[in-house]
Each structure stands twice: as structure tokens, then as C-alpha cells.
Amino acid sequence: MVPRFWRKIKYRYDLRGSYCENCGNYHYPPRNFCPVCRRRGRVREVKLPDEGRVLSYTVVREGEPCVVALIELDNGVRIISQLSCDPGEVRTGMRVRKAFRRYGEDGEDGIINYGTKFVLAD
Amino acid sequence: MRRVAVVGVGYSQFGELWDRGFRDIVLEAGAEALADADLEGREIEAMYVGNMSGGRYLGQEHIAALIADYAGLAEFGIPATRVEAADASGGLAVRQAYMAVASGLHDIVIAAGAEKVTDVGDPMEILSASVDMEWERFVGGNLPALYAIMARMHMESFGTTEEDLAMVSVKNHRNGVRNPKAQFRREIRVEDVLKSPYVADPLKLLDCASISDGAAAVILASEEVARKITDTPVYIEACTQASDYIALHSRKDVLMMKAVVKAAREAYKLAGIKAKDVQVAEVHDSFTIAEILAYEDLGFAEKGRGAELIREGVTEIDGDLPVNPSGGLKACGHAVGATGVRQIVELTLQLRGDAGKRQVDAEKGLALNVGGTGATAVVSILGR
Numbered sequence: 001m002v003p004r005f006w007r008k009i010k011y012r013y014d015l016r017g018s019y020c021e022n023c024g025n026y027h028y029p030p031r032n033f034c035p036v037c038r039r040r041g042r043v044r045e046v047k048l049p050d051e052g053r054v055l056s057y058t059v060v061r062e063g064e065p066c067v068v069a070l071i072e073l074d075n076g077v078r079i080i081s082q083l084s085c086d087p088g089e090v091r092t093g094m095r096v097r098k099a100f101r102r103y104g105e106d107g108e109d110g111i112i113n114y115g116t117k118f119v120l121a122d
Numbered sequence: 123m124r125r126v127a128v129v130g131v132g133y134s135q136f137g138e139l140w141d142r143g144f145r146d147i148v149l150e151a152g153a154e155a156l157a158d159a160d161l162e163g164r165e166i167e168a169m170y171v172g173n174m175s176g177g178r179y180l181g182q183e184h185i186a187a188l189i190a191d192y193a194g195l196a197e198f199g200i201p202a203t204r205v206e207a208a209d210a211s212g213g214l215a216v217r218q219a220y221m222a223v224a225s226g227l228h229d230i231v232i233a234a235g236a237e238k239v240t241d242v243g244d245p246m247e248i249l250s251a252s253v254d255m256e257w258e259r260f261v262g263g264n265l266p267a268l269y270a271i272m273a274r275m276h277m278e279s280f281g282t283t284e285e286d287l288a289m290v291s292v293k294n295h296r297n298g299v300r301n302p303k304a305q306f307r308r309e310i311r312v313e314d315v316l317k318s319p320y321v322a323d324p325l326k327l328l329d330c331a332s333i334s335d336g337a338a339a340v341i342l343a344s345e346e347v348a349r350k351i352t353d354t355p356v357y358i359e360a361c362t363q364a365s366d367y368i369a370l371h372s373r374k375d376v377l378m379m380k381a382v383v384k385a386a387r388e389a390y391k392l393a394g395i396k397a398k399d400v401q402v403a404e405v406h407d408s409f410t411i412a413e414i415l416a417y418e419d420l421g422f423a424e425k426g427r428g429a430e431l432i433r434e435g436v437t438e439i440d441g442d443l444p445v446n447p448s449g450g451l452k453a454c455g456h457a458v459g460a461t462g463v464r465q466i467v468e469l470t471l472q473l474r475g476d477a478g479k480r481q482v483d484a485e486k487g488l489a490l491n492v493g494g495t496g497a498t499a500v501v502s503i504l505g506r
Binding site for chain 1: 256257258260261262263264266267268270271272274275278319320321322323324325367369370371372376
């Protein structure tokens, strides 16, 4: 499991996506190939906006309640991510900002997985 | 392309089958289908098996050869192929068998679907591998969470309520009572659903189909062969498949399963019918919201108005368009790779008039089998 996590660190520790210069669409996660333009696409990797708003969410109730949300970033890119907040605080439409957080670990002896979560923006 | 008929159907009990193994339940389904068709094993020319994750649910791969062997077909060495598209694997197996017969390659083919989920591993965790593991599951987006995100959006966009969702579960449980092979044969009330604990808000335990053990099989034959061996052939008038972006966040409209819309549109065209001509349907209610979305994406209701069908009783077993008379995934049980085949079994029984206490009056039936959150859809239209 280590290589699978390690090779994506750049994308897990920050918000990166791809932008196609041919069609103007952004994609998350980054793609090597524009799914809209395919062969004609000109894709480059870009940093995505730090903030966005909650389109929808759920509170997953296995163990500690955990808020998982569909977030639309300020450039329109959508991302499924976790919200670091009290489950009672979250509302649709709420402004959120990215934050570097711990996601878990591969068992007691395994590596600790960090990644991007979101926190309430204001 | 040749016309293809269903000439034999069978399925095992669905549920937590602690005392029965994978091979036992597959054989039960297959033997029932052969007996129903009054065929012998030697007459089967090829086999397709829908199975999502033998490797993780059972620790066993090479499922198709195993089944062919234990079905007594190793002697004949028929081609046996496993197909996978998460919980749409069964639908895929039917479609592969359909294509093999329609194309003229084979005259008699069996499509089976089977899953044994109670032996090894965590069933929901394994089923959740149908979503994007790196970009959805990693951040906590398992299958219930993603359907819950769709459910909340549907509620906030269109006024669908938790009671509406509960009514889907109540209806399917009521139907399940009449199905002797269903896992849950007891009625529940809306209050029971609303009081059941949240799995992923707004979805509660009784909004979610259980992941079950089970197997189903259908035998398909060319029209010419079918006419010789049965007086009650049911024809597959269309069997279409489509795909979509695997992750919810990549889809422009999170509340529309584009694969379902596309597969349905093509199926209606091939069958020469419209959505309003469907008289009975078996749809993929892995979560209650999925049945509401299916109403809309199959064209039974306009987008956003799916809940009206359940409120008005249209999809009840005695309504204008009975949906999931078998009890659906919710009450019959969701045996993952078996589900898509079991749906075809149910439609065949309904169209032949062999559905017992849950019989509806129908000449055209539709089945919708969905993989994961909708990245695969298989739509079949059957007619007698």
C-alpha cells in the first residue's frame, strides 16, 4: 500500500487538477488525457482554488461520525472530500477552505496517511 | 441479429446462508433453470457468470471454470467466462449470453450470477470497491456515503423527503413477503425506517439493501430453438449497456445517472416501445434513493418528480406500474453479482404468469441493473 499512497502525495497534500487549454475544462483529480477533447486536448496540471462551497454532504456513522461532502471549488471543479467539523455544524451552501489533515494509518505499524480535508471558511 | 428467448430460469434462496457454500447455491440455481427449460447440461453450449469479487468475498478466483466444473460441464469443456461490473455483473452476464445467441455463435447459453458474501471479508467494504477507491473511498466516500450525498441533493433540489425514501423500502418489503426466496419476508412501516439508525445521513439502515448470499441462472436460446423446447418463451427485446464517469465528482449532473438514461433510451428504441409502455419493472434499489433516481432516468417520471410515483402508489404491486414485485434488492436481498440475473428471472416468471402470489398483469417488463453509483448500467426489456 505504501507506493500507491506515496506516488500520489503531491496530489493528496495539495489540491491539484488538470486544465485543458483546448476546451477550458478543469478536472479533478488530474488527468493525462482530457475526457472531453481526447486527442485534441492540451492538458496541463494546475493548482486548484483553496476555497469552495458544500453542494451536498453526509455523515458516515461507522465509528466516529465523519462528514463527507461534495464540494464545488471556486472555479467550478467538484471534489468529494472530508470536512473537519462537528457533524451538527455542516450545511449545504456553506463556504469551506482546504486544510492539511491526517486521514488514518495502515494498521499499527503502517504509514500514516495525510491528505487534504476542508474546514469552515470563516 | 437473431431474436433471443429466455427458456429456463432458476434462483437460490437469497439471504445469510451460513450452512451453504458458493458451489451449492450456484448449482441450485442452475439445476432449477435446466429443469425449468427441460434441458440437459450437455445441451448448454456456453456459460457466462456474473460475479463481482470472488477473490475478496471468497478468496476464490477462476469462478467460471469452477462453476462449469461443479455443474458437471467439465466433461464437455464448454467456454465459461466470468464478467465483472461491480453489482451490475449479473446484468452483464445476461447481456454477454444474449449477444452470443443473437449473433448466431451459439444456440443455447446459460447466464448465471452468484455471490457468497458471508464467508470472508466485510461485505460493504468490498461492494464499496465499486467506487473510485483513490479519490472517493480514500476520503471516506463509501457506497452508502455517495448515495447519501445524492439523496440529500435530491431532497434539497426537488423536495423529496425521508418519508418518500422510506416508502420505497416499505413497498419493497411488502412485496418481499410474497416471494418465498426473498431474504426479508416481513412488512415494515414508514416509522420503522425513519427510526432505524443512520448509516450515512439522510440514509438509514432500512434505506439500504442488505448484501446477501445468492445465485440465479437463466437459459437463453435462439427463437428457432426456443419454439421447439417451450410453449412459453419470453423474448429479450433489448439488452443494452452503458458507462459513465466512475466518480460522482466528475459528473456534470450528480442526480442523473447518464449511463441509465443512455442504456434505457437505446433499449426503448430497439424494443420499439416507450417508457410508458413498460408494465412491470425490476430496478436497482441498492438504496431507496436509487429507486427514485431510476424512475426518473428510465423515463417513468420527469427529473425531480420520481417521489410522486411512490407517494401516489403508482409503483405498488397493484399500481399502474409495479416496480420490484420480487421485493427488489431491499427485501429479496442484494446478492451483488447475482442481482442482475435474478431480475431477469423475476421478469420471466411475471411475463409467463408463474409469479405466484406476487403475479402482476404484464406483457412488457424492464430490468435495470446498476454498478456502483452508476458508472455501469444494464437495461433489459422482455416481452412475451
